[in-house]
Amino acid sequence: MDFQFTPEQAAFREEAARWIKENLPPGWEGQEGDPESPENIQVAREFRKRLAAKGWLALGWPKEYGGSTGRNADPMAQVVFDEVCASLDAPVLDDSSQPLGETLITYGTEQQKSVWLKGIAEGRWLWAQLYSEPGAGSDLASLQTTAVEEGDEFVINGSKTWNSAYIGADMGFLLARTSTDTPRHRGISLLLVDLKSPGIQVSKLPLMGGGHRGLVYLDNVRVPKANLVGERDRGWSIALALLDRERSSVAQAARCQRLLERLIALGKEVPGPDGRPVASNPVMRHRLAQAATEVEILRVLGYQVTWMQGQGYIATNEASICKVLGAEVLQKVALIGMQMIGLYQNLDAKERWAPLRGQVASLYWSAFTESVSGGTSEINRNIIATRGLGLPRG
Ligand SMILES: Cc1cc2nc3c(=O)[nH]c(=O)nc-3n(C[C@H](O)[C@H](O)[C@H](O)COP(=O)(O)OP(=O)(O)OC[C@H]3O[C@@H](n4cnc5c(N)ncnc54)[C@H](O)[C@@H]3O)c2cc1C
Structure with a gap:
């Protein structure tokens, strides 16, 4: 496997980062509070309209179905884009419309493709x-x-x-x-x-x-x-194929990376019990290093699943590995954040002294659902055991 991005993908990364920075809402510093609050959804819908107008809502799709001109249906273009969005805290809606579109490309009738894919690429529905x-x-x-x-x-x-x-x-x-x-x-x-x-x-x-x-x-x-x-009567396998696409999201690695970077910066400022910056504590440094390693593993596994799907392989157990690890790494990074900020975690997000505008505490609580939504970690471990390792069903 080649870990390097092609020159085109690298150039697209720069182009996407530039465009996103220019098109974020004025004064944007990232979402506050629940990503699915009516206010955040409204902001995300507006941003989605801009993305649709730019032709970037269906980057990896073939051109005839609304895919981005010139990207040559490259699934890695979507990966690059998702990473850039997550690293800039862009207000993207994660409503499965892309996995749904990809599923319709495989299983939909021509009439469905012409109606739904176009609308999804135009960001018409949530x-x-x-x-x-x-x-x-x-x-x-x-x-x-x-x-x-x-x-x-x-x-x-x-x-x-x-x-x-x-x-x-x-x-x-x-x-x-x-x-x-x-x-x-x-x-x-x-x-x-x-x-x-x-x-x-x-x-x-x-x-x-x-x-x-x-x-x-x-x-x-x-x-x-x-x-x-x-x-x-044959919707079961289609629904599961859609879930596989959802579970392989590489945006999760970029999200963890972003939070980790912020925590490292915060740890250099926040004093620990000995009065020195908390990041100088060897135990905290070890935890941060361990989390950084796991984020890297998550990223590479996400690339692997995208590559497999792009080659037409069914990546069920590989996607489940990403799902389990993605949930655990996010929970781990959020926990490190809570340990770092200590009692400041109790401050309301709007309080002046709330570290990172309350993001650590809100992420910590919401991250619990990561190992439940989209299939629990236990169920995904069962998939890895039976389909990946060939163990007998219990
Ligand atoms: C925040 C959030 C968002 C969600 N979003 C959506 C959504 O958009 N659309 C949607 O359709 N669903 C959604 N879900 C539902 C989610 O997919 C289910 O909650 C999940 O599949 C678990 O089902 P359950 O809640 O009925 O728990 P149960 O299935 O009752 O499981 C309870 C516990 O038993 C364990 N367990 C169950 N069976 C086994 C087994 N065979 N082996 C080992 N352990 C097992 C589970 O892992 C879990 O720990 C969401 C859930 C949450 C919390």
């Missing part, structure tokens, strides 16, 4: 992932939401939880049971649902670190058959 249900999380195949064919439509009944519908998503990609007399992984289909459809109600679930997720109730919601992705 998407919610409607997989989990109150009674179906890790054991997703036990989902109970049904979609019954009636004429040219599917009629959907059920409920979906923990999604981003509450923060104003426009569309959802939803898993529903379309057959009951088949093995349970077989009778599931993936449908694209307009969240403004009659029969949809959304309530909120508060999160420990601030912010909310949505609980969506679907009561006889009608969806055109044209919104079925792939074959009826």
